[in-house]
Amino acid sequence: MDTPIINNLFTLMQRYRMTMRDVINANELGLNAMHVRCLHIIEATEACTANDIVQKMQRDKAQVARLVKDLMNLGFIEKNASKEDKRRFILSFTESGSALLMKLLAAQKEINNSLCKGLNKAQLDTFLSVVDKMSENLK
């Protein structure tokens, strides 16, 4: 049996997680990789709610609720009930959260750069379209 494609992906993801963990540990915060992903999503999403994070990360809402709670307890974000829909809470950064975010964005960019080193645009485009097609195939 020729080893399935997915194994190469497992290896890549493993390496990525380790790289990410090093960065996070280097900054010595009470955070893990999923917290960081949440922060990035909150930043990138207009009036982000917990449910937005659920959609974008494709994770269970229970998991997300806990990550958000942690981030609030750590004082990086706060939530306010939406005026249009009181079930929703809009997430936003505190001052210390914004400061943290700056650092994380810089780190993320650096990781992304080293990830893509030696690859040209055509390769990356093909890669991305294949990834998305595969996700679609499994939906």
Added chain:
Amino acid sequence: MDTPIINNLFTLMQRYRMTMRDVINANELGLNAMHVRCLHIIEATEACTANDIVQKMQRDKAQVARLVKDLMNLGFIEKNASKEDKRRFILSFTESGSALLMKLLAAQKEINNSLCKGLNKAQLDTFLSVVDKMSENLK
């Protein structure tokens, strides 16, 4: 910030894990996804040892030791000390393990097919080389 490539990969891996879990549950054994990956590696590796699995899965040896122990307790594999090096244990399938493997290989193949549906060889080749290059970049 354009969302980093890795997010698309996270989504894909998540979908893959869910697909895999469905298949495994359908087989209704005391196994999880990592057990299944171990079995595949044992099958694909001549005189496979725990350390081979560690290398190929890029996981901690403690984690692998426990997965192997589970598989033995479930009666799917057995281990025998290598004659050349008594620290090593060669892993092999029991009869019921072989039977299980047949089913898992079929399932794996099916998943792999649906994963690659609608993608041509050139795309898949580029994809794989990019994945490997990225792994290399993070090493």
Added chain:
DNA sequence: TGATATTGTTGATATTATCAACTATATCAT
């Protein structure tokens, strides 16, 4: 208005991952 759906929280638990300490065996340099 009542039935149904959505958003988010919590409890319980399973799965996956990490690190350190340890045993046994092997290897290597002297």
Added chain:
DNA sequence: ATGATATAGTTGATAATATCAACAATATCA
């Protein structure tokens, strides 16, 4: 040959990630 160092594997402790079910509050729709 012996002692130092390295490797293979095990176990304990714990952290990180994920899943499912039950629930409260609010929204939507017939």
